[in-house]
Amino acid sequence: MQKGILTLMIFLSLIANARAQDLNAPYSAYGIGDLDFRYYDKSAGMGHTSMGILSTPYNIVFKNPASLAGLDRSNVVVNGAFVGKLSTYTGDAITSSNNKARDFTVKQFSLAIKLNKFWASGISVMPYSYVGYSYRSNLNIEGSANTYDALYTGDGGLYNVAWTNAFNVGKHLSFGIRSSFLFGSINQTETLQSDLLSVPINTKKTDYYHNFRFEYGGLYHTKLTKDLQFSVGGKFTAKTRLNSEQSLLMTQGNSTIKQEDVVKTGRFYLPMSYDLGVALTSKGKTTYAVDYTYENWDGINTNGYSWSMINSHRLSAGVQFSNQMEAYNMKFEKNYWQMGLFADRSYLRIRNTPIDEVGATIGYGGYMTGRLSYGLSLEAGRRGATTNQLIRENYVQFTLRLSYREFLFSKGRKYD
Numbered sequence: 386m387q388k389g390i391l392t393l394m395i396f397l398s399l400i401a402n403a404r405a406q407d408l409n410a411p412y413s414a415y416g417i418g419d420l421d422f423r424y425y426d427k428s429a430g431m432g433h434t435s436m437g438i439l440s441t442p443y444n445i446v447f448k449n450p451a452s453l454a455g456l457d458r459s460n461v462v463v464n465g466a467f468v469g470k471l472s473t474y475t476g477d478a479i480t481s482s483n484n485k486a487r488d489f490t491v492k493q494f495s496l497a498i499k500l501n502k503f504w505a506s507g508i509s510v511m512p513y514s515y516v517g518y519s520y521r522s523n524l525n526i527e528g529s530a531n532t533y534d535a536l537y538t539g540d541g542g543l544y545n546v547a548w549t550n551a552f553n554v555g556k557h558l559s560f561g562i563r564s565s566f567l568f569g570s571i572n573q574t575e576t577l578q579s580d581l582l583s584v585p586i587n588t589k590k591t592d593y594y595h596n597f598r599f600e601y602g603g604l605y606h607t608k609l610t611k612d613l614q615f616s617v618g619g620k621f622t623a624k625t626r627l628n629s630e631q632s633l634l635m636t637q638g639n640s641t642i643k644q645e646d647v648v649k650t651g652r653f654y655l656p657m658s659y660d661l662g663v664a665l666t667s668k669g670k671t672t673y674a675v676d677y678t679y680e681n682w683d684g685i686n687t688n689g690y691s692w693s694m695i696n697s698h699r700l701s702a703g704v705q706f707s708n709q710m711e712a713y714n715m716k717f718e719k720n721y722w723q724m725g726l727f728a729d730r731s732y733l734r735i736r737n738t739p740i741d742e743v744g745a746t747i748g749y750g751g752y753m754t755g756r757l758s759y760g761l762s763l764e765a766g767r768r769g770a771t772t773n774q775l776i777r778e779n780y781v782q783f784t785l786r787l788s789y790r791e792f793l794f795s796k797g798r799k800y801d
Contacts, residue, residue: 409472409486410517411776412740412769415692415733417594417627417653418514418542418571422678422699422729424448425466425493425511429762429784430748431703432725434674436662437618439559439604441718443758443790444750445497445507448660448676449618450561450602453507453551456499459793462507466493466786476769476776478520492784497549498793505551515542516571524577536576543569543594551602561602567627567655568595584638591634594627594653612668620660624685627653654685656697656732672705682732692735701727703746720751723762736773743767750786760786 413419424447428435435448439455445464446452456462470488497507516539524533544567551561575588599622606616629651635643662676680697688694703725710719729742744766752758764782771777 409474409483409519410515411474411520411778412731412733412735413514413516413542414518414520414537414539415689415735416686416694418516420514420732421492421512423492425468425784425786426464427750427760427786428674428703428725429466429760429764429786430723430725430746430750431674431705432701432727432744432746434662434676434701434703434725434727436620436660436676437604437616437664437674438662438672439606439616440497440505443718443752444760444788445495447493447495447509447549449604449620449662450549450563450600451551451559451604451618452602453497453505453549453561454553454559454604456497456505458499458502460499461791461793462497463789463791464493464495464497464786465491465788466784468492468782468784470780470782472778472780474776474778476771477774479776503553507549509545509547509549511545511547513543513545513567513569516540532579534578536578537573538576539571539573541569541571541591543567543571557605557607559604561604563600563602565598565600566595567598567625569593582637586635586637586642588633588635590648591632592629592651593632594629596625596627598625598655599623614666614669616664616666618660618662618664620658622655622658622660624657624681625655627655629653656681656685670707670709672707673702674704675702676700680732692733694732695730695734695739697730697732699727699729701725721749723748723750735775738770738773738775740769740775742769756790758788758790760784760788762786 410419423433426447427444428446435446438446440446440452441455442457445462468490472486474484493511495507495509499505519538522535524535545565547563547565549561549563551559553559571592573590577586600620602620604618609615631648633645633648658680660678664672664674666672678699682694683696686694703723705721705723707721708719710717725746727744731740733740744764746762746764748762750760762784767779769775769777
């Protein structure tokens with residue numbers, strides 16, 4: 386148990402010290418920012434395909450709340466994921482001074498327990514959206530030929546703190562519910578400079594969003610033949626209203642011109658969505674999986690000038706090759722290789738152009754010790770377009786996932 390406490394302290398230390406380096410996401414200026422559909426779990430090397438896959442005794446799978454039921458009884462699993470990303474941008478507004486960005490951050494932390502034969506429960510923290518952009522514009526000064534040089538920068542994002550409960554119903558079926566609290570601030574700072582101003586004027590608008598959200602999942606698995614196992618999973622997420630409060634701070638140098646804690650209140654809706662996934666495993670070694678996600682964004686929020694929200698579709702597929710070993714009359718996964726592909730149509734259409742993303746992944750994982758496992762994945766992708774004065778992002782992303790399993794003890798006895 387002391388090793389488990391030490392591992393948990395290491396995870397928390399890494400989370401406290403990890404921070405973004407130079408994030409630049411031009412499309413995060415719209416809506417509530419760039420939505421992160423990844424769960425940064427064992428499926429990262431499979432194109433993030435896991436709706437029809439159960440968690441294992443060493444690895445938690447998050448996409449389907451029902452998959453948590455695959456954990457072993459009386460075991461605690463601690464999971465953390467760390468991501469580094471390099472991006473290159475192309476487009477009319479891109480020059481050699483702003484065509485690259487990098488980022489390193491903690492993307493996920495979780496702890497889960499299989500409390501008894503039927504019930505598994507866990508908590509997790511991960512980002513839901515992120516904002517990071519910077520652009521310039523010229524504003525006319527009313528009644529004059531002079532202009533202001535306006536610099537707009539954005540930062541912040543929303544976080545998802547979730548409590549997931551999964552229940553086994555017989556040997557082949559499980560259900561799960563994820564209760565999430567979404568919260569966070571999206572900030573935009575306008576900096577005005579002009580020959581008429583001795584000191585720039587900074588105006589910072591902060592929109593704070595918050596509310597609860599619920600996801601419902603189910604997963605069924607069975608053997609088709611002696612060597613072939615089939616599973617299918619689904620998830621439903623209801624339409625959710627995020628409440629928002631906007632504050633304003635206007636300064637010039639060290640002087641405060643205007644400050645209001647609540648300028649206005651509002652709302653932003655997250656759509657009803659459906660997920661479906663299937664998986665086929667041969668001889669316990671090779672797993673093929675396919676996922677599809679639909680999100681009904683069209684018409685539920687106010688659109689802006691030259692942009693609108695559209696229904697989102699996501700398709701992914703992946704394969705995993707497991708190297709199995711046998712010890713103590715039981716089979717264990719010694720290590721694994723993964724490959725995957727995905728295509729995503731986001732909820733944004735800008736200048737009549739959908740913002741699409743495609744990518745490919747590879748992954749490898751194994752064990753450092755009997756209780757500590759790791760996963761490595763590499764993802765390369767492309768997002769956006771260069772038509773209609775838009776920006777295309779080409780990126781490479783590396784993920785390190787660490788997972789530690791500890792046994793629960795009671796009165797000196799260990800349960801299995």
